[in-house]
Amino acid sequence: MIQQLFVDRLGRYLYEKGRLLGRYVRGGRTIHTIVTFRAAVDAVIPRTPDLAAELGPEHVPGGLEIGLAEYLISYVNHGFQLGLPQLGPRGTVALARPVATLLDAAALKLILRGDHTSPPSSTYVWPLISEDDSSPVPFLRAAGPFARLHPEDRLRAVGIIDEIDVEISRSEDELFEFNGGLVGQLVVGFAKLIYYCEWQGYEDYELPQSARKFTEDPGSIQGWAQTGYPGVANGYPALRGYLGTEDGPLGAGEIWTTVDDDPDRPAYIREEPGQFRENDYDTSDFEEVVPEETR
Amino acid sequence: MVADAYDAVIIGAGADGPVVAWKLAEAGLSVLLLEAGPFHGNKQWPKPHEEPGAEASSSVDDLSGELLDEQFTTREFEMVNNLLFGPADYKRGFWMRKFPGDGAILQCAGVGGTTLHYTGCHPRAYPAAIDEQGHWPISYADLIPYYQELEAVCDVTPAPVTAKEELFFRGAAAAGWDLIDEANVTRPGYRPQPNAIRPPDAMLHVDAGYDGDYSAADLTGHTLGVCDISGNPHPRGAPFEEKAKRASNISFVPLGLRTGNLTIRPNAFVTDIKTKPASGGRPIATGVTFRDTWSGDVESVAADVTVLAAGAIETPRLWLNSGLPTNEWVGRGLTIHYGDNVMGLWTAADLERTIGQGTVDQFQGQDIAARFDYPGLGMLQTVGTTPGIGAILGFGASAAGFAFQHDTTGEPWDTTGRLAGRQLKELLAGYRRMLQVLVVSDDHPHRRNGVTVRRGIADEHGPIPLVNYRPSQADRVRRDKLARIAAKILRAGGATHIHRSDSPPTALHLHSTMRMGKVVDDGCEAYDVGRLFVADHSVLANGLGGPNPTLTGQAVAARSAAQIQERYFT
Numbered sequence: 124m125i126q127q128l129f130v131d132r133l134g135r136y137l138y139e140k141g142r143l144l145g146r147y148v149r150g151g152r153t154i155h156t157i158v159t160f161r162a163a164v165d166a167v168i169p170r171t172p173d174l175a176a177e178l179g180p181e182h183v184p185g186g187l188e189i190g191l192a193e194y195l196i197s198y199v200n201h202g203f204q205l206g207l208p209q210l211g212p213r214g215t216v217a218l219a220r221p222v223a224t225l226l227d228a229a230a231l232k233l234i235l236r237g238d239h240t241s242p243p244s245s246t247y248v249w250p251l252i253s254e255d256d257s258s259p260v261p262f263l264r265a266a267g268p269f270a271r272l273h274p275e276d277r278l279r280a281v282g283i284i285d286e287i288d289v290e291i292s293r294s295e296d297e298l299f300e301f302n303g304g305l306v307g308q309l310v311v312g313f314a315k316l317i318y319y320c321e322w323q324g325y326e327d328y329e330l331p332q333s334a335r336k337f338t339e340d341p342g343s344i345q346g347w348a349q350t351g352y353p354g355v356a357n358g359y360p361a362l363r364g365y366l367g368t369e370d371g372p373l374g375a376g377e378i379w380t381t382v383d384d385d386p387d388r389p390a391y392i393r394e395e396p397g398q399f400r401e402n403d404y405d406t407s408d409f410e411e412v413v414p415e416e417t418r
Numbered sequence: 419m420v421a422d423a424y425d426a427v428i429i430g431a432g433a434d435g436p437v438v439a440w441k442l443a444e445a446g447l448s449v450l451l452l453e454a455g456p457f458h459g460n461k462q463w464p465k466p467h468e469e470p471g472a473e474a475s476s477s478v479d480d481l482s483g484e485l486l487d488e489q490f491t492t493r494e495f496e497m498v499n500n501l502l503f504g505p506a507d508y509k510r511g512f513w514m515r516k517f518p519g520d521g522a523i524l525q526c527a528g529v530g531g532t533t534l535h536y537t538g539c540h541p542r543a544y545p546a547a548i549d550e551q552g553h554w555p556i557s558y559a560d561l562i563p564y565y566q567e568l569e570a571v572c573d574v575t576p577a578p579v580t581a582k583e584e585l586f587f588r589g590a591a592a593a594g595w596d597l598i599d600e601a602n603v604t605r606p607g608y609r610p611q612p613n614a615i616r617p618p619d620a621m622l623h624v625d626a627g628y629d630g631d632y633s634a635a636d637l638t639g640h641t642l643g644v645c646d647i648s649g650n651p652h653p654r655g656a657p658f659e660e661k662a663k664r665a666s667n668i669s670f671v672p673l674g675l676r677t678g679n680l681t682i683r684p685n686a687f688v689t690d691i692k693t694k695p696a697s698g699g700r701p702i703a704t705g706v707t708f709r710d711t712w713s714g715d716v717e718s719v720a721a722d723v724t725v726l727a728a729g730a731i732e733t734p735r736l737w738l739n740s741g742l743p744t745n746e747w748v749g750r751g752l753t754i755h756y757g758d759n760v761m762g763l764w765t766a767a768d769l770e771r772t773i774g775q776g777t778v779d780q781f782q783g784q785d786i787a788a789r790f791d792y793p794g795l796g797m798l799q800t801v802g803t804t805p806g807i808g809a810i811l812g813f814g815a816s817a818a819g820f821a822f823q824h825d826t827t828g829e830p831w832d833t834t835g836r837l838a839g840r841q842l843k844e845l846l847a848g849y850r851r852m853l854q855v856l857v858v859s860d861d862h863p864h865r866r867n868g869v870t871v872r873r874g875i876a877d878e879h880g881p882i883p884l885v886n887y888r889p890s891q892a893d894r895v896r897r898d899k900l901a902r903i904a905a906k907i908l909r910a911g912g913a914t915h916i917h918r919s920d921s922p923p924t925a926l927h928l929h930s931t932m933r934m935g936k937v938v939d940d941g942c943e944a945y946d947v948g949r950l951f952v953a954d955h956s957v958l959a960n961g962l963g964g965p966n967p968t969l970t971g972q973a974v975a976a977r978s979a980a981q982i983q984e985r986y987f988t
Contacts, residue, residue, distance in 0.1 A: 167838045174840070178847050185843075204504075204511040206878030207714050215511055275822065278838050282819045285520060296750075298866040298886040304520025304815075304922060311836060312814035319846065320495035320806025331468045331508055332489075332496065350805045350849035352781060355492050357654060358632035358641025361580040361782040362622045366587060366610045371599040373576055373610065382584060383591030390587070390597045392579050396617050399576060399601040399609075401566075404558075406604060409546035412794035413895045415862050 152196050152219065154265040159223035161192040161251040162270035163310040166277040168318050170250075181348045187253065189323050189345055191314060197329075198317065199309050222306055223267075229280040230268035241273035281307050319346035321355070364392040373397040420474050420683050420719065424450040426982065427706055427721035429688045429736065432531020433968050434954040434975040435727035436670035437568075441979030443679035447987060450681050450719060451674070452708055454728075455527025456506035457684040458534075459486030459651075459658050459667070466684075467500055467508040470712035474683040478675040481658035483651070490649035494804045497648040501526040501534050505711040506685055514877055515731065518754070518867075518887030520817060520922035525729060529684055530667030532729070537646040537786040537801075538615040538663050539966040540574045544793040545602050547963030553863065554959040555935040558602070564973035565601075571673070572614035572664040574969070579610070580642060580783030581773050582853050585764075586800045588772060589911025590790055593903075598791060603965075606792040611799065614664040614968075615640050615784055634660065644802040646785040666972075685711045689879050691724060691740040693947060701743070702948035709879065723949050723982055727975070730928035730956040731883045734869045737932070739880040743946040747936035749870060751863035753961035754925040755796065756889045756897050758857035759812045760831065760904040762913030763848050772912050777850040780808075786856075790907065795896050796859035796964030798904050805849055811919075812854050813837040813845070818920040830905035831918040845917070853913075855904045859897040860964040861889055863930045887923045927967050932956035934974075941981035942974065949986065953978040 168186035175183050186192065200217040207214075233239050248266040252259045269277060287303035322328060323345060324338040341347055341354025366382070367374020368390055376394030383390035426442050428435045431453035439451045456466035461480045463471035466489065491497065503525045504512035515523055526532045542565050548558040568574075577583070590608035591597075598607035619637035621628045632641040634656035641652040641662070650663040659672045674680040690707040705720035726733045734749035742748075766776035780802035790798040803811060813836060818824065821835040837845060845852075867888065871881035889897070905916050934940060934957045942957050944950045953975040955967050962970055 168843065169839055171840050171843055174843065174847075178844070182843060182847060201509075202511045203514050205514055205876075205882075207510075207711075216514070274839065278820050278822075278836075282823070285819065296865045298888055305517065307520065307836075308522065308815060311838065312810045315809040315814045315842070316498075316806045317495065318806075319809040320804070321493045322495050322806075331465070332491075332500070333465055333468060335496075337491075337493070346805060349843060350846050352805045352849060355645070355804075356643045356781075358622065358643045358652065359580075359779075359782040360622045360624055360626060360628040361642045361779070362618050362620075363579045363581070363584055363624060365576060366579055366583075366597065368597065368599065371597075373597075373599045380584070382587040383597060385591070385596075388597070390591060392584060396575055396578070397599075399612060400599050402600040402602050404545045404600075404602040404604050406546040406549050406558075409550040409604075409793065411551075412792075413892045413899070415890060415892045 154261045155267060156196060156219050156223045157192065158248065158251055158262050158266045158270045159226055160196050160219065160310070161187060162277055163226065164192040164195065164314055165251060166274040167311050167314045169274060184345055186314060186318050187251070191318055194322065195310070195314055195317060198313065218309070222309060225284060225303070225306055226269040226280065226310070227267035229283040230272050230277070232283050233272070233276060233280045234268065238279060239272060239276040241276060243268060243271035245271060247271055247273055281311060319350060364394055365396045367391055367393045367397055372400045420450060420681060420717070423720040424448045425721065425987065426723045426725060427452065427719055428725040428727055429706060430531065430726070430728035430732070430954060431529045431671070431682060432727065432729055432954065433533045433666050434971045435725070436666045436674060437972045437975040438725055438727060438953045438979045439680050440670045440674035441976055442982065443674050443677040445983050445987070446679065448679055449674070450683065450721070452686045452688055452706070453529050453682065453684045454687040454711065455529070455684060457529045457682065458489050459483065461485065463684070467506055470685065474681050476675065476681045478672050481672060481675070483656050483658040483661065486651045486658060486661065487654050490651035492645035492648040492650065494648050494806050501528060501649065503527045507712060514882050516882070516884040518885045518923045518925060520815065521924035523731065523885060523925040523928070525731065525928070529671060529682060530665045533665035533968065534649055534667065535647055536665065536968060538613040538784065539611050539786050539799070540569065540572060540614040540969040541612045541789070541965040542601060543965055543970045544791070544963030545604060546793050547860065547960060551960055553933070553935070555940045560977070561970065561973050564976045565969060568969060568972050568976060572669050573616050574612050574614050575617050576610040577613040577615070577784050577787035578618050578640070578642070579787070581775060582778050582780050582783055582800055582802055583610070583788040584773050585778060585853060585911055586788045586907065589907040592910035593907045595790065603791045604793060608788070608790045611787050611789050613784060613787065614669070616662045616664070618642050640784055642783050644781045644783065644785050644804060647807060648804070687711055687879050688728070688736060689739065691736065691742060691950065692718070693742065696948060700946065700948050703950035714878070723951065723986055725982070726950065726952045727954040729954050730931045731869055731885060733952060733954055733956045734931045735871060735883040738871045745937055745946055747865070747933060749931050750865045750868040751930045751933050751936065752868040752885070752887060752928070753861050753863050753930045754887060754923060755858045755927040755961055755964060756861040756893050756923055757859060757926065758897055758901050758921045759854055759919040760857060760901055760908065761812050761852055761854045761917045762908030762911065763845065763852045763915040764913055766851060768912045768914065769851060778853050779850055780853055790903070791965070792900065792903070793963055794860065795900050796857070798900060798907070799856050799858065801854045801856050803854065805846065808849070808854065809846060812917070813842060813919065815922055815924065816920050817922040830902055830909065831916040834918040834920050837917070853908070855908065857897060857900045857904055858927070858964050859893065859900055860961055861893040861896070863933065863960050864890060868931050889923065927961070929955040929958040929967055930960055933959045935959055941985065942978035943981070943985070951978055951982055
């Protein structure tokens, strides 16, 4: 109970601090939001120098090197809306700042529980500051508890948000649940989607589709280089054939290979496509494998 | 131009609405098909995400394969943002819904609906799920003639085998399962996907030495690059109707427009179903009010028959927001095929031995082309993904926290949960040697699960859908059994590392929120509102046992169209 009160008070403090830090704004985003999102990105897709020896130098850079945190803020701020901006107050729902505040609240909860593995420290903030930032000072001042956590502890903090799970059920037949899962989806799931997709290959993704320029060098996209994905292709000469048996309707013609050497009914990959058999069916002996006994 | 009145107005041009539209228009009725999202590949909207364009399209000559080629780049991020459920205007975000649990709802807006993203999978339901589970007022035999007709219209054939399918089939066979060659599945086993995708040209055989540009000048059919989730407009250069993936915009929309009796109006979000009192106390539907998603302008149209085909989330939302008579099952009984992801990773040497090449190359072939059926549990299917979608699908979400927090001793998988940090990068470095299997379970309809609305939690179209979902213990056990079978198949196929996501409830397939026998009668007319039909996946009385629902949704829609004619237009 006391801990909860403490978290609530700190939450309010952080909110106020966030408002004050709103003075340090870059393109509509507070420094606090930027450093918090950088901290999340750095935990999910970090720089990994030790992978160089194992996998090659292309596997070293992480999300921060391609400006993923800044774009993720923009995506989260523009991704959801409640109505036409010119008609009434329901425009876009800018979620980045509340998400950043929630990550700090989760970090505090982790620390209060004692579930963190390393003491919070500004040491963990320094890697979030790039040479392109004019000065490290605003970042160090703005960094909240989440950014001060060890990267693995940041993931534990995201896990705490996942635990927020409110279920309001008036009866067995009525359910209304709400939880913090969206936060993890945004800073973990979407971070991965954007990192490993083609996003980095656009000169400017914010332009309309007809004006977007896309790279002709797929290898320059970091996520693709690190997965070995060769880029979008019109097709591949990859056809091996069609699954089929000796006497069945699926697949006919020359045999490419055998995939099932069952002596009674071997299955092959054959040259020509076939069809499924329009079979009689009898379901009278059907039994539920897992009967619906418990709820 | 949109007229003031039609014989039938259909709400939603997703998988099912175009089927009803085609059938009714073919019968000579005047039909208006309203769609909340844009119309891609249509000359009336040359830049559908940038400019409002024209009002409506009534001619098959408006369809343009060239424009579809231009708009469907198949780049995954661009296509996800263009197609997911939101307004056409690229500057605006997605329409808000409350998600079930920690998961997400994956639905599209646009003519074609979620079939723009779907992977062409068109299997029939399991007969036992219709005839034996006690949910359906009609029998499996009633559906067969519709299945047969639509399979022919959509060019459903057993999917081709590339390296990733061969790998899965070898694993399934080695794990002791049998090959199924039947259309009506009553026993467990593996088989090629029945896909509504035209088969690849024979010149794409690995031994044929093809070295062209994969355009329609050279070939027909699927070009064997994974991009079905990203819209797949291949072969490039083919006319609109000759694209390989038979999404509903490609298959049914041209058939409907060709009748000359169908008008399609995209960018029109229906916000109200209008009714008038009738004798016997049961009101009848008289038309709809809709809102232009670019301008916000509101219009109304009258119709003799109104057909709800907005999908399992928006159909009950619209019912509830229209203040139609309440029924305890409106919006309830949602099934989502409560699913999971199990991924296998191979060494290059093992792959050389098994499939004769050191990589799986999951980006080749049709996205989903191999499956495993188990009536009573559900199904498994292989999924080839491009890396971004693969990362979020396989490793981005979990109901079980992060992988480093789990001990997997004694389990058939090596890691489970969300992956992050060095572990994520290291595993995804093996992208070309991995294959994901999607677990799709037969979750049962429970009244607590579904769509509700609350005054005050609203967007521009009224209260937003609040989607609630909690699987039963039996649902969880079915999913777990399937995940274990998937792990054994991958292991039997030689995978050296297996990862289970333990995904949160994520709705790729959505059904049974306006169930036949509960909200609508066996002809899909609402019990409580006359002349109002529902013709989308929401009328399915359960989750079909687990198979992909597109074909059955369309079969039931075609059957509803016959009922509409019989009841009101003979």
